[in-house]
Amino acid sequence: MDAADLISAYHETSYQVLDCRGAVLGAARIGQISPNVDELLSAHGAASGVFITGWNPRSVPTERGRNEAAHRRLESELRARGIRFLPHRGVGSDPSWSEEGVFALDLPIADALELASLFQQNAIVAVEAGKPARLLLTPLLGG
Numbered sequence: 001m002d003a004a005d006l007i008s009a010y011h012e013t014s015y016q017v018l019d020c021r022g023a024v025l026g027a028a029r030i031g032q033i034s035p036n037v038d039e040l041l042s043a044h045g046a047a048s049g050v051f052i053t054g055w056n057p058r059s060v061p062t063e064r065g066r067n068e069a070a071h072r073r074l075e076s077e078l079r080a081r082g083i084r085f086l087p088h089r090g091v092g093s094d095p096s097w098s099e100e101g102v103f104a105l106d107l108p109i110a111d112a113l114e115l116a117s118l119f120q121q122n123a124i125v126a127v128e129a130g131k132p133a134r135l136l137l138t139p140l141l142g143g
Contacts, residue, residue, distance in 0.1 A: 003141055006059055006122060010135055012093040015051045015125050017086050017103045025086075028133040030125060038129045044084065046105035048128045050112040051088050053101030057120030058140060071100055074119060083107050113138055 001009070015028045017040055026036035028051070041049055054070030056062050078085050085102040092098065104112065109126060113136060116124045122141035127133045 001059065006141065007135070007137075009059075009092060010123055010125070014091045015103075015133065016089045016091060017049075018089055020087070022087070022089075024089075028125065028127050030135045031132050033130065033132050034127065037127055037133075040086070040103075041105070041127070041129050044086075044105055046084075046129075048106055048126065050104045050107045050109070050127070051090065051101060051125040052104055052107075052112055052116055052119075053088070053090065053099055053121060054119040055099035055101065059122055067099070070119060074115070075102065077115060077118075078102065078104055078107070081111070109136065112136075 011030045016024045017026045017037060019025055026034060026040050028034040028037045037049070041047065052074070054074040055067040083104050085104045088101040088103040090099050090101060112124050112126065117138045117140060120140065121138060123135055123137045125133050126136055
């Protein structure tokens, strides 16, 4: 998939914040304000959040065990930095495709892009309370 196709796919994805049982608490879409994600931020005393994943490096489908190991490493890295996070699932326009990640609370954008690059991710989705979700590209995709 070329960069334009990837960016289009990211725009068609629903970025869901989950509870510990996997139930959807809120969802964001790029370019849209999400009142339920804003409520989650407020409930956690956060001004912003970043959807980030370790799954499918460079948007190449990867074996589940490797994805899960990368996810655990990402969570460990965030804990080491003192960053709070909630579970996240990205669901594409084809509902058979999804991937796990985290919704990191108040993670500075520069740090989020650095982590995404470390985990070979093309992009992150950033949300600030009251503002539309933004797609931010890493250097891997020309950001």
